[in-house]
Amino acid sequence: ADAADDQELTLHPKICAKSHQMVTKNTGRKKVFESLYNVHATYAAKRKQREAKLEKENAKTCTFRPQLCKQSFHDMYARLPDDQADDMDYVLWLLEVLCHSILEQPSVSSDESSKLFTFCDGFSTQLAASRPDLRMYFVLLHVLLLFRTGDVVRAGPLVQELETLTQQYPTLLPSTWRHLPALLHLQVNAYYNPTAAISMSSSLLSALQSDARDSPPFLWFDAHLTICHLLDAQGRYGEVGHLATELLRVVDLPNVARSGRHTSMRTAVHILLAKYAHAVNCMDDAINHVNAAFALILEDTPQWPQLSDVHLMHMMGLLEVATAMSCFPLPKAGAPPAVVQPFFPDDNLLEFAAGVLRDTNLRALIYNGPSKEVRAKWLWGTQCLGLVGTYPDMDTLRSYMLSVLQDCLELSTSSINCSNITAEIMVLFGPKLIEFGRLDEGERTLTNALKIAMHTKNLKLQVQIMIEVHASCGRKDQVKAQSVVADKFAKKLESLARKVDRALENHAVHTQLLTWKVQETST
Numbered sequence: 001a002d003a004a005d006d007q008e009l010t011l012h013p014k015i016c017a018k019s020h021q022m023v024t025k026n027t028g029r030k031k032v033f034e035s036l037y038n039v040h041a042t043y044a045a046k047r048k049q050r051e052a053k054l055e056k057e058n059a060k061t062c063t064f065r066p067q068l069c070k071q072s073f074h075d076m077y078a079r080l081p082d083d084q085a086d087d088m089d090y091v092l093w094l095l096e097v098l099c100h101s102i103l104e105q106p107s108v109s110s111d112e113s114s115k116l117f118t119f120c121d122g123f124s125t126q127l128a129a130s131r132p133d134l135r136m137y138f139v140l141l142h143v144l145l146l147f148r149t150g151d152v153v154r155a156g157p158l159v160q161e162l163e164t165l166t167q168q169y170p171t172l173l174p175s176t177w178r179h180l181p182a183l184l185h186l187q188v189n190a191y192y193n194p195t196a197a198i199s200m201s202s203s204l205l206s207a208l209q210s211d212a213r214d215s216p217p218f219l220w221f222d223a224h225l226t227i228c229h230l231l232d233a234q235g236r237y238g239e240v241g242h243l244a245t246e247l248l249r250v251v252d253l254p255n256v257a258r259s260g261r262h263t264s265m266r267t268a269v270h271i272l273l274a275k276y277a278h279a280v281n282c283m284d285d286a287i288n289h290v291n292a293a294f295a296l297i298l299e300d301t302p303q304w305p306q307l308s309d310v311h312l313m314h315m316m317g318l319l320e321v322a323t324a325m326s327c328f329p330l331p332k333a334g335a336p337p338a339v340v341q342p343f344f345p346d347d348n349l350l351e352f353a354a355g356v357l358r359d360t361n362l363r364a365l366i367y368n369g370p371s372k373e374v375r376a377k378w379l380w381g382t383q384c385l386g387l388v389g390t391y392p393d394m395d396t397l398r399s400y401m402l403s404v405l406q407d408c409l410e411l412s413t414s415s416i417n418c419s420n421i422t423a424e425i426m427v428l429f430g431p432k433l434i435e436f437g438r439l440d441e442g443e444r445t446l447t448n449a450l451k452i453a454m455h456t457k458n459l460k461l462q463v464q465i466m467i468e469v470h471a472s473c474g475r476k477d478q479v480k481a482q483s484v485v486a487d488k489f490a491k492k493l494e495s496l497a498r499k500v501d502r503a504l505e506n507h508a509v510h511t512q513l514l515t516w517k518v519q520e521t522s523t
Helices: 013-024 026-034 037-044 052-057 073-078 088-104 110-126 132-148 152-168 180-192 194-209 218-233 237-251 262-279 283-299 309-323 347-357 360-368 372-386 392-399 401-416 419-435 439-456 459-475 479-505 507-515
Strands: none
Touching: 088 110, 088 132, 110 132, 132 152, 132 180, 152 180, 152 401, 180 194, 180 218, 180 419, 194 218, 194 439, 218 237, 218 262, 218 459, 237 262, 237 479, 237 507, 262 283, 262 309, 262 479, 262 507, 283 309, 283 347, 283 507, 309 347, 309 360, 309 372, 347 372, 360 372, 372 401, 372 419, 401 419, 419 439, 419 459, 439 459, 459 479, 479 507
């Protein structure tokens, strides 16, 4: 940034018109999709072309520093000179720059972004028939924002509309982005219907594999990462290992290493590998990958705990690993049926979670932040730790755990609509209801959680729920029902053991995943 960046930037109306021509042409639109900075560079070269009237009356209309774009569109529009207020070219350009400015910020403001994108939604809807490209453009930007703020429920219908527009107007999106609607559809389905998401993934992976790799394969990476997490939840660790090796190769590509997403992509891969190592009972390696991911987050955060939105999600991924129960030892082939007993998180990983959850500044950032998904996962992680008696400084959580879990469940169902997250919260919620004397509600909650886990084929979650159901049957002296649950529990553990053994059979892949770049970030 040069000295001129410290001054407010105002734009000559002719420059605005030229910008609109570039942005709205099909080829120009492709450039904007592929690089948000192209428009910015055009105007940076023309800073001195200011009209006196515009400079006087509209001196604070726009700046290219995203952190200064705090005024609402209505405020900015009201400041326009009369001869520009009716200039739709200028208004459209202003909307586009403001939307990009918000999305380019490391952290978004829900109030600021909501008003602007709501206006853009209505604006582009009115012009949808005559300007389908404009509608597609703002729908896509809105979906990206809603994923940032954890409003997956609101994003779903927009993703469907984006797919419809893409089918009606197949040439509007640039070729490198033609699979983006399918990827967004996969990511929405990954929340509320993981089984369907896995079913649709093969066609998307095949299509992405055939694309030329002239530019960094970000869509390819996001699709593979999403599918890896879905397979991990189903205990398909061998398939996770196979796809994860492809992720390692892509992250090491030179054009990816030069991109602004490189640190985030490496962090995401370390979190995935930590989950894999945890699942196959390589706890030391899981800790190494957790530490590696956390080191990358710290390195990319100038001032703790002012994390970017993407790193907040990464922190939630680390919490998920650190609070996950360890289902070991697993039964060997031919051994007697496993006895139903509770499983607990690894002590060392739980200590990491405790350190994160005790951070009051980080907690305040999350509670006041825009992402409902981050807030729900934070509350869920807090309650996981609150159940463990070895953290006396967390005792205050236990007194209001029921209300916090209820808030967490409401966030999950109303905004995220994630079946696995909802079921995980219900597993904590059910026993607390029983503890507070609401026996029927607690058992019904556990039953519903088990139905969800069976539908999503989340094997470890099924095991965890069966432990709670077995205990509930014992409290009511339901010996026969308890025996049935014990048999099913044993079969689930045997299935999990087979899946782990299959993953360990490919020793070369297993070793590569456990050791990838750990030493580079462990110092």
